[in-house]
Amino acid sequence: MKAIERTDEHHILKHAHFMSLTNKSSYKVVFFGDSITRRWEDNIALWNEYFASFTPLNMGVGMDTLENMLWRVQNGQLDGLKPSLIIVLAGTNNITQSPVDYIAQGVISLTKEIQQKCPNSKIVICGLLPRMQDDSGVDCRTKVDEVNAILESLCKKEGLPYFYYGDKLLAPDGSVDRRVQEDGLHLNAEGYKIAGPILKKLIESML
Secondary structure, three states: OOOOOOOOHHHHHHHHHHHHOOOHHHOOEEEEEOHHHHHHHHHHHHHHHHHHHHOEEEEEOOOOOHHHHHHHHHOOOOOOOOOOEEEEEOOHHHOOOOOHHHHHHHHHHHHHHHHHHOOOOEEEEEOOOOOOOOOOOOOHHHHHHHHHHHHHHHHHHHOOOEEOOHHHHOOOOOOOOOOOOOOOOOOOHHHHHHHHHHHHHHHHHHO
16 A cells, blocks of 8 residues: 555645644543544544544545545654554545455554554554445445455464454334435534444444
8 A cells, every 4th residue: 555645635634743742741541543533633532432532533534535644644643642542444545446355454554654653552443434325326235244254364464452342223114224424424413423322332442
């Protein structure tokens, strides 16, 4: 997997923000991901309710692919961080364009790069969350399930913790629940109210 730099304003501003952080060693839990992670910023009261006690850092960037995240790791964003735990949720922005094996292996490759930057941190890889078919016509739900099956197997092989909570977001009939994922992909406040306690319990179990 080749690292790819983005040049859009959102990414430039986010990169500058992460690079300008002071007291980087004070963060105990880092959330590293894409827009699903970033949008906790839009639900800051919930973020604080579930995670404030862990001195957390949100390193989510909207629209980031695995290649973009790899660029961020290789270009200093994690330098100086010494968290106890890093939670990685990555890969959904590759779903419509990349093969399932590539995505799963890409998550592993990204995680290994993170490990090199933060060798004393525990890292947990989260399986991709459910999503509906988008305008591209790709069966995203099935592809996500296939990626997660491969990813879980790779995590066992590599000795990396794997954690999946996407099943808790589904409707009773097993379909994507538009009450918590209105656009079929991103979580809304109701979705974060489900994810928050689950992730809080995960953090407590690993710290």
